[in-house]
Amino acid sequence: MSDVPWPREEFLPRIRRIGEERYHSLHPFHRLLHGGKLNRGQVQAWVLNRFYYQARIPLKDAALLSRMEDPALRRSWRKRIEEHDGGPGNEGGIERWLVLAEAVGLDRGRVLRHEGLLPGVRFAVDAYLQFVRERSLIEAIASSLTELFAPAIHEERIAGLLKHYDFANERTLAYFQRRLKEAPEDVAFTLECVLERADTRERQQAVLDAVTFKTDLLWAQLDALHHAYVVPALPPPGAFRPEQDG
Amino acid sequence: MSDVPWPREEFLPRIRRIGEERYHSLHPFHRLLHGGKLNRGQVQAWVLNRFYYQARIPLKDAALLSRMEDPALRRSWRKRIEEHDGGPGNEGGIERWLVLAEAVGLDRGRVLRHEGLLPGVRFAVDAYLQFVRERSLIEAIASSLTELFAPAIHEERIAGLLKHYDFANERTLAYFQRRLKEAPEDVAFTLECVLERADTRERQQAVLDAVTFKTDLLWAQLDALHHAYVVPALPPPGAFRPEQDG
Known part of the structure; x- marks a missing residue:
């Protein structure tokens, strides 16, 4: 690996390309959700x-x-x-989110207790916590850079749910509306942290790998949902693909 | 929860019932594998x-x-x-296992590097390591009790693969043949450890939960494979199920 760090105008597009x-905006489950193609039980499964x-x-x-260790970083x-x-x-x-859960007909207590949670979702989310505990600080921070892609x-989602589902209104979709404001603020700070610290090619590559890991765990959650509650057969990006002839 | 521990003749069947x-012998992916219904690429995906x-x-x-902490336990x-x-x-x-991998047409180096590994499989397996590191010793040990169910x-598998696939022979299936001998020895010791330590109802329940967790992570690996390389729509045991009418 070259030791020369990529200039910012080359490093940033590499992050965006991931x-x-x-x-997970590309995942078919989201296409179905936003296109109004999921029934009530499937939407409940997603919310839960x-x-x-x-x-x-x-x-x-x-x-x-x-x-x-830096109080200023902690404050932010x-x-x-x-x-x-x-x-x-x-x-x-x-x-x-609990307001949304009740709006789609779920019992608040059941949701809070994670009753009926898919093990695949649990394992993917727990992997995120473990990553943030074990990896270098820059990797742990960089895993939040997926917020760059969240507003879109x-x-x-807001437009799709409002158009297609009876439960959707300003109150029940407040979570997403609020994140439209919060995520860009959060990610501006994250990006600043990461760009300041990623001062070698090796650290820049670690940042890209952390973002890739994060996309994997978001995608795996939808895979588990899709497998359990919808239908198809589609390997996630980067995964082994059998040859066409079998 | 009652404080009175179950007698052994009640506790053991509770483990076996899990x-x-x-x-994961019940998972449809195994039915397809053992029944000769998977093509070469699907078998490769499983092996990898x-x-x-x-x-x-x-x-x-x-x-x-x-x-x-006990040297005698470590020795065993x-x-x-x-x-x-x-x-x-x-x-x-x-x-x-690498002999099996080469026999189904995979490159040994690729398998060793876990190239193309499904993220869902990675998260499930990593959850196992984490469980064993974080939980009480009796729970960590009890998670191996699934070996009770392995010989069947x-x-x-040996019979099914030999019957249906050209790659199967004594040499390529040596992994499974050997486990037929090892697993019963291993699990006899595990069971002894667990029965000796599970001296309250609470610890017995923790043992049952550990075995359930282990079945979840084995099942989730096949879910990821099934979703990526086969087809259906089937929630794992214990997971949320939408109402039939949607």
């Missing part, structure tokens, strides 16, 4: 399973916080925990 | 992905070993690492 090729990810996000951010990162857990005048992202999918 | 209801599990088993056992458990990594007069389970599936 999103274009691997972000995705809640495990939502509920683990502040634990992930707390684990990350516990590894940051702390905001993410507040966004999910809430605070004065803000019920928080987890509560907003949230806009598509 | 196997009857949740062991399952190798990640094989390769992680000795790391799992070493992690467990590193938590055993150590055998498992040798079974996989090999030793004098024994090439070991990993090498035997290995016998079915």
Whole structure:
């Protein structure tokens, strides 16, 4: 591997390309969801399973916080925990997700207890926590860069759900609406951290690998949902593909 | 929860029932594999992905070993690492699996590097390592009790592969043949450890939960394979099921 770091104008497009090729906006399950092709039970399965990810996000951010020695960095990162857990005048992202869960007909207690959670979703989300605990700080931070790709999918989701599903309205989709505002603020700071620290080619490659890992774990959650509740046969990006003739 | 432990004649059937209801011998992917219904590419996908599990088993056992304070317990458990990594007069389970991999047409180097591994398989297997590192010693040990159910599936597999696939012969299936001998020895010791330590109802329940967790991670590996390389739509045991009407 060359020791010369990529200039910013070459490194940034490499990050963005991962999103274009691997972000879960490309997953057929999202196409079905946003296109109004899922029935009530399938939407419930998505809301219930995705809640495990939502509920683990502040634990992930707390684990990350516990590894940051710089108080200024901690002060900036702390905001993410507040966004999910809430605070004065803000019920928080987890509560907003529970409003959505009730709107699609799920029992709040069942969702909170993760009853019926797909093991594949659990393993993927737990891998995220483990990654953030074990890897270098720059990799742990870089795994949040998928927020670069989030606003597009949230806009598509809000429009698609409003158009196709009775449960969708301003109140029940507040989670996504709020993330449209929060994610760009969060990711601007993340990007600044990462660009400042990725000062060798090796560290830049570690950043790209962390973003790829994150896209894998987002995709695997939808694979588990699709396998359990829809139908097809489609290997995720980068996975082994049998030759056509078999 | 009652504090009175189940008598052995009630506790043991509870362990066995988990196997009857949740062991991956019930997964449709295994039915297809053992029934000769998979094409070459699908068999390759299974061999390549399952190798990640094989390769992680000795790391799992070493992690467990590193938590055993009793030298006598370590001496008995150590055998498992040798079974996989090999030793004098024994090439070991990993090498035997690589022989199978080459026999189905995979490149040994590619398999060793886990190229094209399904992320869902990686997350499930990594969850196993994490479980063994983090949970109580009795839970970590109990997660190996699925070996109680292994001989039946290995016998079915050897017979099914020999009947249906050209690559199958005594040499290429040596891994499974050897496990027919090793697994019962291993599990007899595991069961003794567990029965001795599970002296409260709470610990017995923790043992049952550990076995259930293990069946989940085995099942999730096949779900990932089935989703990527076969077809259907089938939630794993215990997972959320949409109501029939949608």
